[in-house]
Amino acid sequence: xxxxxxxxxxxxxxxxxxxxxxxxxxxxxxxxxxxxxxxxxxxxxxxxxxxxxxxxxxxxxxxxxxxxxxxxxxxxxxxxxxxxxxxxxxxxxxxxxxxxxxxxxxxxxxxxxxxxxxxxxxxxxxxxxxxxxxxxxxxxxxxxxxxxxxxxxxxxxxxxxxxxxxxxxxxxxx
Numbered sequence: 001x002x003x004x005x006x007x008x009x010x011x012x013x014x015x016x017x018x019x020x021x022x023x024x025x026x027x028x029x030x031x032x033x034x035x036x037x038x039x040x041x042x043x044x045x046x047x048x049x050x051x052x053x054x055x056x057x058x059x060x061x062x063x064x065x066x067x068x069x070x071x072x073x074x075x076x077x078x079x080x081x082x083x084x085x086x087x088x089x090x091x092x093x094x095x096x097x098x099x100x101x102x103x104x105x106x107x108x109x110x111x112x113x114x115x116x117x118x119x120x121x122x123x124x125x126x127x128x129x130x131x132x133x134x135x136x137x138x139x140x141x142x143x144x145x146x147x148x149x150x151x152x153x154x155x156x157x158x159x160x161x162x163x164x165x166x167x168x169x170x171x172x173x174x
Contacts, residue, residue, distance in 0.1 A: 050118035072097065118130070
């Protein structure tokens with residue numbers, strides 16, 4: 001009498017090992033995607049911070065230039081005053097004009113540096129001219145909050161990794 005006996009657990013153990021290996025590889029892939037997304041998010045945050053910094057500095061330069069023009073027109077008025085010595089007034093206005101001019105040069109330099117940083121964060125070549133639009137960027141306008149949550153849950157790689165870990169635990173439990 002000859003027989004070939006195979007335990008049913010042998011096949012299920014091999015299947016469990018294959019399933020565990022597949023899930024492990026999927027988790028490795030998801031972890032790599034998470035690392036990539038983390039880098040992209042950091043770059044986007046840096047670009048967004050630079051964008052708002054460039055806008056704010058541009059507004060400060062514009063305000064300083066307007067203040068400078070007002071002081072220049074004010075500097076001409078003391079000469080028109082008749083009947084009193086306006087030398088002190090002229091010196092005060094000239095001193096304020098010099099201070100404001102230095103501030104405008106300083107802020108304009110910071111604006112150029114921050115604009116270069118924004119170009120770097122966005123991957124734009126430095127010689128490229130860049131005009132920033134002051135309108136708000138609203139890519140999710142018109143989509144309800146519930147829909148955004150559903151899309152986020154369906155496409156979030158962190159949640160996919162957690163689902164794979166849960167599936168792996170269920171397979172091992174089975």
